[in-house]
Amino acid sequence: MTDASDLIALYWRCRTQDRAAFAELFQQYHRRVFTSALYITHRADAAEEIAQLVFIELFSAFRRFDPERPFLPWLYRIVHDVSMDYLRRDRRGAHLPLPTTEWRLDALLGADPDPGPAERAERAELQEMIWRALERLPAQHRVVLVLRHYSQLTEAEMAEALRCRPGTVKSRLHRAHRALAEELGECRPAAAPAWVGDAVTGRLRVALAER
């Protein structure tokens, strides 16, 4: 893992338009950028294109970047701008879902190293349900959820990335959580296991508490 001083040195080199340094930076952050774009757009093809655009923008914008300042909020500001711009321009497949079977498999490979079969199935269902609920949210909500829960930015960093005040971030985050909870309530009751079907009446809280 690269430590902070190495990263700062890397940023300084990128500032001079050093292509080798930029390739290094790409290796360091591409996966994160791609995944964020995927979580924001819910489209693999869009995520690939957005990641390219972000790094192209990053390359030319590096001249303006102060390497002593935190890099991630700045990076996510570009990710946010490019993603939202992409979604505005290309509305055709804004809600095109990803293939779910692969994701289901992913879900089965969750954090718990050795869950029982029933628990794995339940977890997969739950994650699938959350993914579908996220898919229904407006992109603005998805962005704040990704920045907070995937990228793990603090509220101050999110404020910098989204160009707003920390108080605004807090309220946007709260609205996104509420919208997600509402979507979770409406997600399905037909195909879900019984405990998910009862989410609307509050049993989801119990189920979540047990996790």
Add this chain to the structure above:
Amino acid sequence: MRQGTGSTCPGQDPSGRRADEARLSLLLERTYAAREARITPADDALAKLNAALDAIGSPSRRRVDHRRLFGACALAVLLLVLLSPVARSEFSASTRNAARSVVMPMNGTVGDGVITGTANGRAAISPVAIAVRAADHTSAANGTAPMTGVSETPLRDLLARAGIHASDPPGVPSTDGHPPQH
């Protein structure tokens, strides 16, 4: 887990809501992490990026960019000139002047006079029309046919109709068997 909607957990206290939000956060983190574990970005992403950066930095591209920049600047200056308040006032002034210089004859007439429209919207009877009207009065008095139509007849014709010929000595109107008009 519906918060704030009142439809599912109406009596939920704020600490319960916070706990729910914390659980939801945990679930989201786990969902994101589980999905990320299987994500594999394209292998040729760096090669594509390098190709794109090469294309951006190539001299021909830069030349095109310079041309575009120049064109955009020229367009911006032109628009600025045309749309600036000074340019607009000058433009409207020149339009006004042009309208003044081109006196538009109007179709309507008042009596026998020719009404001309002016740029300030007022109607005026031209001096020639006044002369025509005078000549008509003269013709009526002389028993000749009055002028019909409205046209700016040359003065010589008018005077001829009034019985004044160019050959007459000045101050002596033609008699032609008719008493002179006073």
